[in-house]
Amino acid sequence: MLNVRTKQNSTVNLRLVQAIAKETRGETLARLHASADGLSSKQASINREEYGANEIASNRHDSRIRFLIEAFLNPFTIVLLLLATISLCTDYLFVPSSQKDLSTVIIMLVMVIISGLTSYIQNVHTSNAVEALLGLVSVTTNIRRDGENQELPTTEVVVGDIINLAAGDMVPADMRLLQSKDLFCSSSSLNGESNPVEKVATKFPRIGRDNDYLDYPNILYEGTTIVSGSGQGVVFATGNRTIFGKLAQDISKNKIKETAFDVGIKDISKLLLTMTAIIAPLVFIINGLTKGSWLDALIFAIATAVGLTPEMLPVIVTSNLVKGSVEMSKHGTIVKKMNAIQNFGSADILCTDKTGTLTQDKVVLERHYDLEMQENKRVLELSYLNSYYQTGMKDLIDTAVIDAAGDELDISEIQRDYNKIDEIPFDFSRRRMSVVVANSDRQHGEHLLVTKGAAEEMLAISTHIEKQGQVLPLTDERKHEILENINDMNEDGLRVILIGYKKSPAPVGEFSVKDESDMILAGYLAFLDPPKESAREALANLKRDGITVKILTGDNEAVTRAIGLQVGLNVDTVYEGSDLIDKSDDELKEMVEECNIFVKLSPELKTKIIEILKANGHTVAYMGDGINDAPAMKTADVSISVDTAVDIAKESADIILLHKDLNVLEKGVLIGRKIFGNTMKYIKIMLSSNFGNILSILIASSFLPFLPMLPLQLLIVDLLYGTSCLSLPFDEMSEAYLEQPRTWSTKKLPKFMFFFGPTSSVFDILTFAILFFVICPHLVGGDYASLSLAQKAIFVTIFHTGWFIESLWTQEMVIHALRDKALPFIKQRATWSVMMATFGAGVIGTLLPFSGLKQALDFGKMPIDFIWIVFGLLVLYILLTTAVKQIYLRKEKFLI
Numbered sequence: 047m048l049n050v051r052t053k054q055n056s057t058v059n060l061r062l063v064q065a066i067a068k069e070t071r072g073e074t075l076a077r078l079h080a081s082a083d084g085l086s087s088k089q090a091s092i093n094r095e096e097y098g099a100n101e102i103a104s105n106r107h108d109s110r111i112r113f114l115i116e117a118f119l120n121p122f123t124i125v126l127l128l129l130a131t132i133s134l135c136t137d138y139l140f141v142p143s144s145q146k147d148l149s150t151v152i153i154m155l156v157m158v159i160i161s162g163l164t165s166y167i168q169n170v171h172t173s174n175a176v177e178a179l180l181g182l183v184s185v186t187t188n189i190r191r192d193g194e195n196q197e198l199p200t201t202e203v204v205v206g207d208i209i210n211l212a213a214g215d216m217v218p219a220d221m222r223l224l225q226s227k228d229l230f231c232s233s234s235s236l237n238g239e240s241n242p243v244e245k246v247a248t249k250f251p252r253i254g255r256d257n258d259y260l261d262y263p264n265i266l267y268e269g270t271t272i273v274s275g276s277g278q279g280v281v282f283a284t285g286n287r288t289i290f291g292k293l294a295q296d297i298s299k300n301k302i303k304e305t306a307f308d309v310g311i312k313d314i315s316k317l318l319l320t321m322t323a324i325i326a327p328l329v330f331i332i333n334g335l336t337k338g339s340w341l342d343a344l345i346f347a348i349a350t351a352v353g354l355t356p357e358m359l360p361v362i363v364t365s366n367l368v369k370g371s372v373e374m375s376k377h378g379t380i381v382k383k384m385n386a387i388q389n390f391g392s393a394d395i396l397c398t399d400k401t402g403t404l405t406q407d408k409v410v411l412e413r414h415y416d417l418e419m420q421e422n423k424r425v426l427e428l429s430y431l432n433s434y435y436q437t438g439m440k441d442l443i444d445t446a447v448i449d450a451a452g453d454e455l456d457i458s459e460i461q462r463d464y465n466k467i468d469e470i471p472f473d474f475s476r477r478r479m480s481v482v483v484a485n486s487d488r489q490h491g492e493h494l495l496v497t498k499g500a501a502e503e504m505l506a507i508s509t510h511i512e513k514q515g516q517v518l519p520l521t522d523e524r525k526h527e528i529l530e531n532i533n534d535m536n537e538d539g540l541r542v543i544l545i546g547y548k549k550s551p552a553p554v555g556e557f558s559v560k561d562e563s564d565m566i567l568a569g570y571l572a573f574l575d576p577p578k579e580s581a582r583e584a585l586a587n588l589k590r591d592g593i594t595v596k597i598l599t600g601d602n603e604a605v606t607r608a609i610g611l612q613v614g615l616n617v618d619t620v621y622e623g624s625d626l627i628d629k630s631d632d633e634l635k636e637m638v639e640e641c642n643i644f645v646k647l648s649p650e651l652k653t654k655i656i657e658i659l660k661a662n663g664h665t666v667a668y669m670g671d672g673i674n675d676a677p678a679m680k681t682a683d684v685s686i687s688v689d690t691a692v693d694i695a696k697e698s699a700d701i702i703l704l705h706k707d708l709n710v711l712e713k714g715v716l717i718g719r720k721i722f723g724n725t726m727k728y729i730k731i732m733l734s735s736n737f738g739n740i741l742s743i744l745i746a747s748s749f750l751p752f753l754p755m756l757p758l759q760l761l762i763v764d765l766l767y768g769t770s771c772l773s774l775p776f777d778e779m780s781e782a783y784l785e786q787p788r789t790w791s792t793k794k795l796p797k798f799m800f801f802f803g804p805t806s807s808v809f810d811i812l813t814f815a816i817l818f819f820v821i822c823p824h825l826v827g828g829d830y831a832s833l834s835l836a837q838k839a840i841f842v843t844i845f846h847t848g849w850f851i852e853s854l855w856t857q858e859m860v861i862h863a864l865r866d867k868a869l870p871f872i873k874q875r876a877t878w879s880v881m882m883a884t885f886g887a888g889v890i891g892t893l894l895p896f897s898g899l900k901q902a903l904d905f906g907k908m909p910i911d912f913i914w915i916v917f918g919l920l921v922l923y924i925l926l927t928t929a930v931k932q933i934y935l936r937k938e939k940f941l942i
């Protein structure tokens with residue numbers, strides 16, 4: 047986590063913040079030429095001209111140059127440049143003018159350009175694709191413009207704008223608070239501080255030490271989030287001029303969750319580097335001792351080292367992820383944090399919130415009953431006052447109340463009759479919200495407290511009920527009756543909350559949570575919250591794919607059970623939040639396994655359940671849309687949200703669904719698995735063929751009287767093979783592979799390496815033997831030892847050419863042999879992209895010794911018929927690998 051307090055922020059900005067924090071609201075508004083009623087659209091566009099849009103100008107230019115440098119400064123190109131310099135000396139600078147030859151140098155430079163450009167294009171493509179995808183997720187802010195509150199894109203925010211903030215919002219720019227109500231703000235994304243701090247518009251900071259500006263009570267910073275309460279502020283800095291603008295954006299975009307997969311990739315890179323660090327010196331010493339030329343041995347050892355570095359690994363991992371992200375976006379799924387895709391494929395448990403994710407994002411108020419279970423306009427009127435005047439968090443419930451009242455009541459009259467005085471916003475521990483209104487009809491305006499919330503919570507603070515206009519005490523019997531009624535409605539799949547009121551609560555300013563007591567219950571609000579049409583099918587598909595679905599909700603048992611049944615979940619066991627408290631970790635470990643429906647959960651308990659499931663060894667996905675889901679989303683291995691979710695949830699999510707259709711979830715999972723498979727394919731094949739190459743090179747170096755291949759030739763094989771591997775993200779996985787979640791494990795890798803590496807070495811050595819004992823002596827006219835120096839040189843070039851062709855083809859073919867457990871080409875076949883890439887690379891490599899580049903690359907005269915020998919060896923090689931696969935699969939469940 048970044049520690050922003052120690053970070054040097056622009057001191058100019060900080061001075062502005064300090065000045066504004068000391069001013070009165072009026073002074074700040076005057077400084078910004080703003081009014082508490084908001085800017086006009088015209089003024090806003092003038093301000094935008096002056097200060098720019100509320101965007102962080104990403105320095106595209108810089109990143110392009112950085113990509114370019116990165117693309118050309120890697121071990122592969124550096125070694126090539128080194129070889130080119132040596133060749134420049136040995137072929138051009140220090141030789142008589144008749145023998146000057148630049149062709150080798152040029153070839154090496156061309157290789158540098160090809161390899162550099164490929165990775166540069168790849169990187170630019172990746173960053174463009176990522177930006178385009180992120181642009182699809184809508185981020186809006188509630189701005190007061192032209193005297194009206196409007197939901198506008200966050201980029202439209204300008205200096206001087208009046209912003210309304212509610213729980214769940216992200217602060218869109220730096221602002222001075224003008225009003226606040228129980229406003230709590232979290233800066234955890236900036237400094238890791240998980241406790242939200244209260245912000246108060248009327249409180250001034252004591253400005254002493256420079257570093258505590260994050261705690262100024264009357265200032266809000268871009269990138270922080272509103273956890274509860276509501277407020278209004280005036281913007282004084284946008285885009286790049288905000289204190290944390292750049293930082294906040296970078297964090298939210300690139301916050302990398304280190305996944306098991308990432309750790310695994312790092313382990314593999316380390317393993318390979320260690321291997322190289324041991325092998326390269328060994329190759330150097332063996333060849334130095336046996337061949338006589340230490341310079342040649344050194345260059346050969348360096349080329350070997352380059353061959354062993356997995357320079358394509360990062361490129362293949364990212365291009366796999368980009369490919370997956372783009373594919374998912376076609377199904378309306380936006381991947382915000384790309385490395386989460388693999389976890390999506392590995393997930394074996396999906397926990398989900400209920401409302402808005404599993405159910406439709408439209409909740410309808412079905413009934414507004416009084417306590418006698420009769421439709422009652424006054425109940426609706428009270429509810430409307432509560433939902434309309436509260437500013438803390440407009441959720442689906444409030445929207446439903448406002449909609450229903452709009453249809454049935456004269457809402458302009460209600461708004462005229464009642465003015466809002468005060469409120470206590472919703473929070474997830476009280477599970478209710480209150481509004482105080484004054485009746486403007488009467489002279490002294492009677493004050494009325496209206497509260498709505500979860501049944502238990504409302505019953506706990508009520509002492510009376512209203513029945514037929516009469517106020518009666520709330521007896522145990524009546525409580526029981528109310529709960530029965532709610533249960534009946536719940537069983538019909540209706541969500542129920544209670545509404546109550548109280549006359550003349552404490553006066554303004556002294557009004558607090560304590561006043562939510564001695565209330566009079568007025569009625570029931572029952573909402574229809576039906577599951578998404580696609581839910582049942584989607585959950586069944588997920589089950590078939592090996593994913594267990596669990597509902598984690600703050601709602602009660604009856605409703606959740608009803609929804610659970612409708613979507614086809616097993617609802618036999620249901621645990622309440624209170625069942626989980628006081629349980630030992632061991633008990634919890636069992637409880638989370640056996641139960642699929644958890645109700646009345648606090649946000650902390652949602653998080654706890656995820657933690658325990660993870661501790662049990664599961665890869666857990668979490669889908670949610672509320673403020674109360676954000677902590678759980680941060681804990682889960684992969685978190686999913688919907689475009690209609692609150693900012694905090696969208697912020698915490700790795701993946702965002704743009705459509706209501708839950709079937710895209712399954713598609714996403716399958717794409718995740720494919721990505722995982724394609725990446726694993728590259729890793730496993732690369733590891734085993736590297737291991738095989740090491741063996742072959744060590745053996746060849748020990749027994750051959752000359753270097754088995756020239757360094758430049760080795761690099762060409764590496765370049766051709768590496769380039770053809772770039773097609774792997776375009777490969778498919780077999781259906782059998784996609785059926786189950788796969789989790790990352792490095793444990794199986796050594797076994798795979800030890801099985802398939804030596805298999806390819808067997809053929810390398812067979813090729814050495816055929817070349818050394820049969821083909822070369824046949825073509826040159828005698829055994830190596832018996833030849834003259836000139837003949838020996840020809841012998842060696844032919845040998846090099848033979849091994850060049852054979853080793854290139856075995857590398858290309860091993861992709862086909864190991865990509866799936868069946869017999870390649872006959873029982874299974876890669877996609878056309880992979881076929882073209884691998885065969886294309888093989889053909890190009892084979893043509894080189896017969897082309898005009900033959901001299902420059904030091905290839906010998908190889909008869910065309912040699913191709914048939916290579917073909918024969920390849921067929922044998924594929925058959926042997928297939929046999930070894932069968933042996934391997936006797937003990938192991940999966941190949942890849």
Ligand SMILES: Nc1ncnc2c1ncn2[C@@H]1O[C@H](COP(=O)(O)OP(=O)(O)OP(=O)(O)O)[C@@H](O)[C@H]1O
Binds near residue numbers: 400477499
């Ligand atoms: N706008 C509201 N006004 C009053 N009470 C509310 C409101 N929203 C939620 N509640 C109460 O708080 C409880 C918990 O909130 P909520 O249902 O949003 O939790 P959740 O875990 O997100 O549930 P879900 O899975 O249904 O989304 C609700 O069951 C309801 O009783």
Ligand SMILES: [Mg+2]
Binds near residue numbers: 399401
């Ligand atoms: Mg919810």
